[in-house]
Amino acid sequence: MASALDQLRDMTVVVADTGDVEAIRALKPIDCTTNPSIVLKALQSPAFEALVADEIAKGKTAGSTPMEIADALTLGVGAELAGLVPGRVSTEVDARLSFDTEASLAKARAIIAGYEARGITRDRILIKLASTWEGIRAAEVLQGEGIDCNLTLLFCRAQAIACAEAGVFLISPFVGRITDWYKKAQxxxxxxxxxxxxxxxxxxxxxxxxxxxxxxxxMGASFRNTDQIKALAGCDRLTISPDLLTQLAADEVALPQVLSADSATGLEKVSLTEADFRWELNQDAMATEKLAEGIRNFDADHQKLLKLIADKLAA
Incomplete structure (x- = not known):
C-alpha cells in the first residue's frame, strides 16, 4: 500500500513547514513556508554558514544596520529554498508591522524587489502577513499589484471571510495553536x-x-500530530513539519479523503465591515489571544535574529 504521505499528495498539495535544506531535498514538497522562527533556526544551521558570513562581511563593509542584514539573510534563505521546490516560497513581513498597512506594503514591495534582483520572479513568492485588519488591507493592495499573499496567524472565520473579500491568494489557519488553547481552557x-x-x-x-x-x-498549518493532518485530507494545501512528514511517509494505513468541494453544505455568503471584523474577533477569546501571542512570538524571534547579527558585526 502507498504511504499515507503519498496518498495525501494525491488529494492535497503538500507544503514543507521548514527552512531545513536537507529535509526539503529528502521530502520533495511542492512549496515551502517560512516564518521568523524558521528563518532564525535555518540561519543557525551549517547549511547557511557561508551565507551568514558573506552577508555579515558585506554589511560591515557597507555600514549596514542589523535590520538591513537581516532582510538580506531572509531573502538569501528564501532564494535557496526557491531553488529546491518547484512551487512557491512564503516570506514574512515583519510582525512589528502587523498594524501598519502602509509600512507592510513598503516592506512587501521591498521583499519582491529583493527577490527579483536575485532572478526570482514574483510568481514564485508568497508574501506572508498577519491576519489583522491592517494586514488584510495590505494584502488587498498587493494582490491588485500581482503580488500573491499568504495570510497567516488565522484563527477564526471572521479573519477568513475578510481575507476572501480582499481577494487574498492563500490563508493559513493554525490548527495546532487552536487546539492548544482549547486543551488548556477545558x-x-x-x-x-x-x-x-x-x-x-x-x-x-x-x-x-x-x-x-x-x-x-x-492551507491548514501548525499541526501537532498526524491525526489532525489525516482529518483534513483533501484540503487545498497543508503545510507540515519534517517530523510529521516523515511519520506520514512511514505510515501505510489507508487514507480516506475527508474534504472535497463537492461536499460543501451551501453556507450563506456574508460580508464584514471593519467594525464587524473587529467585533467578531473581539468576541472570540481564543482567536484574539492566539493572534496577539503569535505576533509577539514572531517579533521575539526577529529580535533574536537582529541580536545575533549585531553580535557578529561587533565580533
Whole structure:
C-alpha cells in the first residue's frame, strides 16, 4: 500500500513547514513556508554558514544596520529554498508591522524587489502577513499589484471571510495553536480528530469557501500530530513539519479523503465591515489571544535574529 504521505499528495498539495535544506531535498514538497522562527533556526544551521558570513562581511563593509542584514539573510534563505521546490516560497513581513498597512506594503514591495534582483520572479513568492485588519488591507493592495499573499496567524472565520473579500491568494489557519488553547481552557489532554477544535475550524472555513465559490486557497498549518493532518485530507494545501512528514511517509494505513468541494453544505455568503471584523474577533477569546501571542512570538524571534547579527558585526 502507498504511504499515507503519498496518498495525501494525491488529494492535497503538500507544503514543507521548514527552512531545513536537507529535509526539503529528502521530502520533495511542492512549496515551502517560512516564518521568523524558521528563518532564525535555518540561519543557525551549517547549511547557511557561508551565507551568514558573506552577508555579515558585506554589511560591515557597507555600514549596514542589523535590520538591513537581516532582510538580506531572509531573502538569501528564501532564494535557496526557491531553488529546491518547484512551487512557491512564503516570506514574512515583519510582525512589528502587523498594524501598519502602509509600512507592510513598503516592506512587501521591498521583499519582491529583493527577490527579483536575485532572478526570482514574483510568481514564485508568497508574501506572508498577519491576519489583522491592517494586514488584510495590505494584502488587498498587493494582490491588485500581482503580488500573491499568504495570510497567516488565522484563527477564526471572521479573519477568513475578510481575507476572501480582499481577494487574498492563500490563508493559513493554525490548527495546532487552536487546539492548544482549547486543551488548556477545558483542562483536557487531547481531542478525537473529528472533535478537535483546530480541525473543525479549518473544516468550517473550507466549507464556507467552497459553498460560495471562493478561490482563496485554504492551507491548514501548525499541526501537532498526524491525526489532525489525516482529518483534513483533501484540503487545498497543508503545510507540515519534517517530523510529521516523515511519520506520514512511514505510515501505510489507508487514507480516506475527508474534504472535497463537492461536499460543501451551501453556507450563506456574508460580508464584514471593519467594525464587524473587529467585533467578531473581539468576541472570540481564543482567536484574539492566539493572534496577539503569535505576533509577539514572531517579533521575539526577529529580535533574536537582529541580536545575533549585531553580535557578529561587533565580533
Amino acid at each position: 483542562g483536557v489532554d487531547s481531542f478525537a480528530p473529528d472533535e478537535d477544535p483546530g480541525v473543525l475550524s479549518v473544516r468550517g472555513i473550507y466549507d464556507y469557501y467552497k459553498s460560495n465559490g471562493i478561490e482563496t486557497v485554504v
